[in-house]
Amino acid sequence: MKFFIDTANLEQIHKAQALGILDGVTTNPSLIAKEGVKGKNEIFKHYKAICDIVSGPVSAEVFATDYDGMIREGEELYQIDPAKITIKLPCTEDGIRAVKYFSDKGYRTNCTLIFTVGQALLAAKAGATYCSPFIGRLDDIGEDGIQLIAQIVETYSYYGFGTQVLAASIRHTNHILRCIEVGADVATCPLKAILGLVEHPLTTKGLEIFCKAADSMK
Secondary structure, X not given: OEEEEEOOXXXXXXXXXXXXXXXXXXXXXXXXXXXXXXOHHHHHHHHHHHHHXXXXXXXXXXXXXXXXHHHHHHHHHHOOOOOOEXXXXXXXXXXXXXXXXXXXXXXXXEEEEEOOHHHHHHHHHOOOOEEEEEHHHHHHOOOOHHHHHHHHHHHHHHHXXXXXXXXXXXXXXXXXXXXXXXXXXEEEEOXXXXXXXXXXXXXXXXXXXXXXXXXXXX
C-alpha cells in the first residue's frame, strides 16, 4: 500500500520524506488555508515547494465548483509541475465531467469527497487516477468508512477498473491498519498516524533491555 501525507505543512512533508516511505502528498483548500497561504501566486508557489520536496504525485485541489472554472484552474495547477501535479476534483456532476476531460488529456486526477460506491463507480468510469473515499467523516455520522473502502476495492476488482482507491480522512493509526486489511491502494494520512505505525510497547521495552545489555558490556 502506498503512503501519502495529507497536509500542506512543509515541515511535516520534509519529516515524512525523510522516513523514506513517502509516496505522495494530498492537499485541499482547508489545509492550504491552515498554513496561512493566501492569493493565487502564493498558493502556486506553495504547491511548487511541495513538489520540490517529494518524488511522487501531489494532489492539488481546484477551488471552483463549476465545470468551466474547474477546467481553467486544473490546467493552471497542472502547469506547476506536470510530472507531479494530480488535479483534485470534487465528486459532483461538473466534477465528474472535469475528471473525464482531464483523463482524456492524460492528466492525473483525484476524485474526492466520495461517500458511496456509486460515486466511486462514476469516478472510475470517468477515468480518475484516484478516488478518495472519506473514512473519518463517515465514521463521524455512524457509518462504516472501512466497509466502504472494502466495497469499492471489490467493485473495482470485479469490473477491472484501473482507478486506485485512496483512503482519505484517516484519523488514526488503526484506520491505516484496517485499510491494509481491505486492500486500499493508497492511504493518505496525517504524519502522526503514520508515525503511530512505528510504535509498540514491546518494541520500546525490548530496546530498553538491549540498551541495558549494551551498557553492561562497556
